[in-house]
Amino acid sequence: MVNEISLEELQLAARNHGMPLEALRFDLTPIGLHYLLTHYDIPVVDPSSFRLEVDGAVAPTLSFTIDELRERPARDVVATMECAGNGRVHVEPHVVSQPWLLEAVGTARWRGASLAGLLEEAAVGEDAVEVLFTGLDRGIEGEEEQPYARSLPLAEALRADVLLAYEVNGVPLPPQHGFPLRLLVPGWYGMTSVKWLSRITVLTSQFDGYQQRHSYRLRQDESEAGEPVSRIQPRALMAPPGIPEFLTRARTVEAGAVELEGRAWSGEAEVAGVEVSVDGGETWAEAELESDRLGRWAWRRWTFVWDAQPGEHELCCRARDGGGGTQPLDPPWNVGGYMNNAVQRVPVTVTE
């Protein structure tokens, strides 16, 4: 892991905030603690003049106000969202971009209209292959001026849980989460869930805009086309036990029975189990995994009672999912520093 980061990376870290890991104790992440990654600037949108346009390979083209979208049947989905770059700082050699440690995650209850229902109404053409989502946020990346735009394969766009979301945790979307409208694609990394969504375009060929062609691809070097990043890989995180030192965040715990707790999730398949190691990954034991009471797309709580003995310890946790997905002990590498789901390590000092 790199020892220092640049001021440019700090500028990004100051804007794009993570979820302090003690917030793993909440079922739903309070607004303001959910992770946030904004490629460009947060736009100020006037909801009275806002329209969602639907065009491309559809007949007819459609246009909706927010009130019209709110009048459609509403659906609630609790989803754990994670940035594809979560864990990037732990990747070697160092990748320069938003310098996430492990906090780029959050879980919220999103409410919105069904995208599939709207696409049905738009009578998508037989030759359609993808659906493109364009936001109102605009900037420069890879020397190209662009609105933030990402596409989804048609079959993914038609999943019942994909929402045109206008509420989060019971309130209208705050500006930073895409007011007045965003896409919500449960199980996929966050770059897919386009914020400030203003246009849906049905495409008859694959979108090759910057965020699809260059960003969010798994490549070993810049010349490769690589595979696109899509579903969230399995991960377990723990709320660091005990109390922190302000500057170093070093943890101190009193000796005795300590209930460790955390959450685990996977966008690939249901979480099948969580293991904990109290010796830096040498030996592992099964944690108690709670039911999926928040639904398929939300994290699941886990607990583990640790008999903490005085001294220095390194706590770890790892999830596995029903599709055979696991977490590596060491960070994988790719050009963008994506999908690093290596196990969390929490050094702890236990006092008498």
Place this chain on the structure above:
Amino acid sequence: MVNEISLEELQLAARNHGMPLEALRFDLTPIGLHYLLTHYDIPVVDPSSFRLEVDGAVAPTLSFTIDELRERPARDVVATMECAGNGRVHVEPHVVSQPWLLEAVGTARWRGASLAGLLEEAAVGEDAVEVLFTGLDRGIEGEEEQPYARSLPLAEALRADVLLAYEVNGVPLPPQHGFPLRLLVPGWYGMTSVKWLSRITVLTSQFDGYQQRHSYRLRQDESEAGEPVSRIQPRALMAPPGIPEFLTRARTVEAGAVELEGRAWSGEAEVAGVEVSVDGGETWAEAELESDRLGRWAWRRWTFVWDAQPGEHELCCRARDGGGGTQPLDPPWNVGGYMNNAVQRVPVTVTE
């Protein structure tokens, strides 16, 4: 300014988030965009068992539930809050702590009960000199285990606008802003407004706890006692115009008339004026300053129309207040890197 920061500083930057400066466009900072500095961990508090205890040099001691505090006369105050460490990264030589650039600010409408009213009921003793506020957050700092605790001189504690706040922007405090109760001291840097407030103790001598004796003091070297940090110094900030490049945040603006906008505030005295420079601080011109329609303790909006010519420019802004307070061109230095209100500098490329 330092070129790199350490991973320990990054850990703090990932937790303690700033307000992206485009959010200067909002009168009230939406929850989730307001700056946040948490010394230790955000505690999870059960409101049903929560009590505010009032003790020390009072007769009788008092204890309140949140519902009892809500039944007292409510008062609303719109306050701009800023971290005393805002601007720390710009200070030379480098000070290692939470590495704020310029984003450690936010403005909110706080609602709560009057502290003065409560102290009146507690019949503060004649020999009282200070009031101590203790939070539920606990950690280690300067090798001392401590709850976060800060005091105020009695006269400041008795100001009418000092609140025991239980709501922000119309909703109950979210966990990260001190749920269920916090102190709110308008005009003072944020360290004063103790979150997760659980105890008020009237003191007959000065509090000498860590956060009062060691932190938040203006000292040229560690051996000095130094003066305590108190009121917010004047500052103007602008929302960076145009569009950003993702990684560098470099701004690009189209040539022509560009309305610059921002906010200005001071805890010392009312803002008297804002000036803008479009040539890196060589020459200055007066900006248009809006009224104090949000009240004395809130920032004031300002605008300035800039005739942007193609090329490279550095935009600056600075506020002055009615007490003679101004902003320096270069950062002042002290051991903690506090109260750096040097003028903001925004490099901009103007295209044809």
